[in-house]
Amino acid sequence: MAILEAQDLVKIYPGGVKAVDGVGFTVEEGEIFGFLGPNGAGKTTTIRMGVTLLAPTSGRIVVDGIDVTQHPEEVRRRIGYAAQAVGVDDDLTARENLVLQGRLYGLSSRQAAAKAAELLEVIDLADAADRRAGTFSGGMRKRLDLAQALVHHPRLLFLDEPTTGLDPQNRRALWNYLRGLNESGVTIFLTTQYLEEADVLCGRLAIIDHGRIKVEGAPARLKAGLGGDMVTVTLPGEAGDGALERTRAVLAAVPGCHDVTTHDSAVTVVLEDGAAQLAGLVRALDAAQVPVARLELAEPTLDDVFLRYTGERLRVEEVKPPNLMMRRRRRS
Ligand SMILES: Nc1ncnc2c1ncn2[C@@H]1O[C@H](COP(=O)(O)OP(=O)(O)OP(=O)(O)O)[C@@H](O)[C@H]1O
Numbered sequence: 001m002a003i004l005e006a007q008d009l010v011k012i013y014p015g016g017v018k019a020v021d022g023v024g025f026t027v028e029e030g031e032i033f034g035f036l037g038p039n040g041a042g043k044t045t046t047i048r049m050g051v052t053l054l055a056p057t058s059g060r061i062v063v064d065g066i067d068v069t070q071h072p073e074e075v076r077r078r079i080g081y082a083a084q085a086v087g088v089d090d091d092l093t094a095r096e097n098l099v100l101q102g103r104l105y106g107l108s109s110r111q112a113a114a115k116a117a118e119l120l121e122v123i124d125l126a127d128a129a130d131r132r133a134g135t136f137s138g139g140m141r142k143r144l145d146l147a148q149a150l151v152h153h154p155r156l157l158f159l160d161e162p163t164t165g166l167d168p169q170n171r172r173a174l175w176n177y178l179r180g181l182n183e184s185g186v187t188i189f190l191t192t193q194y195l196e197e198a199d200v201l202c203g204r205l206a207i208i209d210h211g212r213i214k215v216e217g218a219p220a221r222l223k224a225g226l227g228g229d230m231v232t233v234t235l236p237g238e239a240g241d242g243a244l245e246r247t248r249a250v251l252a253a254v255p256g257c258h259d260v261t262t263h264d265s266a267v268t269v270v271l272e273d274g275a276a277q278l279a280g281l282v283r284a285l286d287a288a289q290v291p292v293a294r295l296e297l298a299e300p301t302l303d304d305v306f307l308r309y310t311g312e313r314l315r316v317e318e319v320k321p322p323n324l325m326m327r328r329r330r331r332s
């Protein structure tokens with residue numbers, strides 16, 4: 001059964017920015033579903049409409065059969081939300097943060113204390129439970145933030161870039177918590193700029209760019225859908241646009257080559273049967289005297305899927321943890 005459904009969702013901000021431009025998707029109960037896209041793609045805007053914080057300009061978003069715009073209170077009871085900026089109070093301990101959150105959601109003090117103790121175990125913060133959150137590392141703060149979104153036992157969890165700013169080790173640890181949560185029955189809708197995160201965590205994902213969904217599906221299907229292996233021919237930096245165009249034309253004429261794309265000083269093609277057809281490709285480059293700096297043959301990644309459907313590579317600027325650590329609680 002669908003637990004989250006968006007139909008033709010549009011958000012135009014005052015001033016005219018069309019941040020979300022006709023987005024539709026369905027998340028089934030039990031899934032981890034991801035929105036993969038670059039800065040400014042419309043991920044946060046979509047999530048904020050889903051969690052009742054922002055009214056759509058048009059279109060519909062429905063949680064568990066309930067229209068978010070019409071019945072926001074009922075929707076809020078069913079969902080948890082961890083925003084892109086960490087929302088923990090640095091002056092409180094981890095336990096106090098969780099108890100406070102539980103009280104805000106209407107738990108009695110005893111229920112809130114019990115829930116806090118349970119969640120501290122789940123997120124591996126039991127040993128640090130009574131330390132001020134201000135002394136925590138970025139990974140610990142993210143985990144605490146995640147736990148805050150869980151105090152009222154939501155069936156659907158919205159996570160806006162849950163691991164941005166974490167180092168790879170903390171990122172992997174958080175993926176494990178999320179998998180465990182999902183296995184315990186929580187459906188997860190997350191946004192990410194990280195290809196690997198989308199690949200390993202999401203059962204299905206949508207690639208979003210400029211407010212539109214470009215393609216949607218299981219990561220393996222999206223990659224297989226490219227129809228072969230990826231060959232990237234990189235030219236020397238000084239080769240120039242003419243050489244790039246010529247390389248493009250040479251590759252387009254090689255048997256088994258399709259979907260030729262150019263970016264920076266490289267040309268990427270899909271080669272239907274990489275291993276068998278590679279020799280022909282190399283001969284064609286050689287015959288045309290293409291100045292090759294590097295040639296790579298690889299199985300497709302989600303970045304290749306991204307390139308195919310958006311015409312660009314997904315470039316991620318790493319956010320340094322200190323930026324996140326300085327943020328103070330902003331929840332009302
Ligand atoms: N309150 C606002 N008023 C006007 N424009 C906005 C507002 N919030 C976001 N935008 C614009 O809407 C577009 C989508 O922004 P959004 O925050 O949804 O993207 P995002 O995919 O979450 O990006 P990021 O990865 O950087 O978090 C961007 O062009 C952004 O500048």
Ligand SMILES: [Mg+2]
Nearest residue numbers: 043044045084
């Ligand atoms: Mg965002």
